[in-house]
Amino acid sequence: MANDTAKQPLLSGFLDPAPQTNKKDAPKRRRFRRCRSAPLAEYVPGEINSNSSLPHSQSIFDKLHPNFRKVAMYLVMYLGVGTLCFYLVRNQIVGEKTDGVLDAVYFCIVTMTTVGYGDLVPSGVPTKLLACAFVFTGMALVGLVLTKAADYLVEKQEILLVKALHIGQTIGQTEILKEIEINKVRYKCFVVFAFLLLLIVVGTIFLFTVEKLNLVDAFYCVCSTITTLGYGDKSFSTKAGRVFAIFWILSSTVCLAQLFLYVAELNTESRQRALVKWVLTRKVTTVDLEAADLDDDGVVGAAEFIIYKLKEMGKITQEDISLVMEEFEYLDVDQSGTLSASDIMLAQSSQRWK
Numbered sequence: 001m002a003n004d005t006a007k008q009p010l011l012s013g014f015l016d017p018a019p020q021t022n023k024k025d026a027p028k029r030r031r032f033r034r035c036r037s038a039p040l041a042e043y044v045p046g047e048i049n050s051n052s053s054l055p056h057s058q059s060i061f062d063k064l065h066p067n068f069r070k071v072a073m074y075l076v077m078y079l080g081v082g083t084l085c086f087y088l089v090r091n092q093i094v095g096e097k098t099d100g101v102l103d104a105v106y107f108c109i110v111t112m113t114t115v116g117y118g119d120l121v122p123s124g125v126p127t128k129l130l131a132c133a134f135v136f137t138g139m140a141l142v143g144l145v146l147t148k149a150a151d152y153l154v155e156k157q158e159i160l161l162v163k164a165l166h167i168g169q170t171i172g173q174t175e176i177l178k179e180i181e182i183n184k185v186r187y188k189c190f191v192v193f194a195f196l197l198l199l200i201v202v203g204t205i206f207l208f209t210v211e212k213l214n215l216v217d218a219f220y221c222v223c224s225t226i227t228t229l230g231y232g233d234k235s236f237s238t239k240a241g242r243v244f245a246i247f248w249i250l251s252s253t254v255c256l257a258q259l260f261l262y263v264a265e266l267n268t269e270s271r272q273r274a275l276v277k278w279v280l281t282r283k284v285t286t287v288d289l290e291a292a293d294l295d296d297d298g299v300v301g302a303a304e305f306i307i308y309k310l311k312e313m314g315k316i317t318q319e320d321i322s323l324v325m326e327e328f329e330y331l332d333v334d335q336s337g338t339l340s341a342s343d344i345m346l347a348q349s350s351q352r353w354k
Helices: 067-087 102-114 125-147 149-165 173-182 184-209 215-224 239-281 286-292 302-313 319-333 343-353
Strands: 093-095 119-121
Touching: 067 102, 067 125, 102 119, 102 125, 102 239, 119 125, 125 239, 184 215, 184 239, 215 239, 239 302, 286 302, 302 319, 319 343
Parallel strands: none
Antiparallel strands: 093 119
16 A cells, blocks of 8 residues: 555454543553454345245255255266166177166166276177266266265264264253364264265175175175276176165265265365464564564564464465455555545446446
8 A cells, every 4th residue: 555654554454443532441452353254145136025924845856955956966867868878779788687777777887986897898889989978977977976965964964973972971062063163074084984884884784695795705896896996706796786786886986985085185184283283383583573574664463463374374375465455455445554435435436437
């Protein structure tokens, strides 16, 4: 800001104004107050009907989370188109067959998860080209499941996990939410790992009882499936087994991939926390004060110190600060170093007439 007469501290709007009636009673130390949440979006006419007394009944599909609806829609489209295509070229698929439609759905699941047992193999040119197309679209769909539905399912179980860890203790909803926020990634790892163990046990028991494999071969088939290794020497060959495999293969492979993702995220988070601890515990030197003095006035205000520490922690970068300052300078129409309602109105009106 080009105002040399009175330099204003950065982010001064967060400071509580000192009472003007009695300066002797004013506290010597400035205190920050918590940032208020953003206001609600403006009311859009037509979105809310004030005459409606009772909400209309919703279908089960409407009550689902938007992430579930999107994933379910894409999955149904993929399986529907894939089943139709592979059913039409079923004569060009060789291997152990049970039922035309069931085999087509099973082949879609095995293809999209890249398991590829080899019990069903495309032999003709059109079938091979279809398999190439569906394996790429299937992998993209699995990625969508990882980012949408899996996260939502895990988050729903976090509260139950915290309550189970603190069983016998009186813990309120606020404490539960706070602990989830602090150990969010760790709890996600626990939940996904528990789901994965359950899927491994269920798959092993099913292969042992229905597919008539011994325990070692059943466990071997489960491991080669969820890791998408898919040797092909052991697979689901019965009609009941392939019905089970349609749901189990998709769930288990996605669960394992999600576990690896959370483990990597947990490692990154632990390194970030170690960096934050180091930044907060190391001694502050005069070099730090010089680097934190953004306006070069010889002193470091609270806002400048906070920005400097956040930069050291890797929370923000100099580019982020520059972009925010550019917006501040644009809104500061009168170049006073502070923002007011009139500044914002003038900035928006000038932008409107451009």
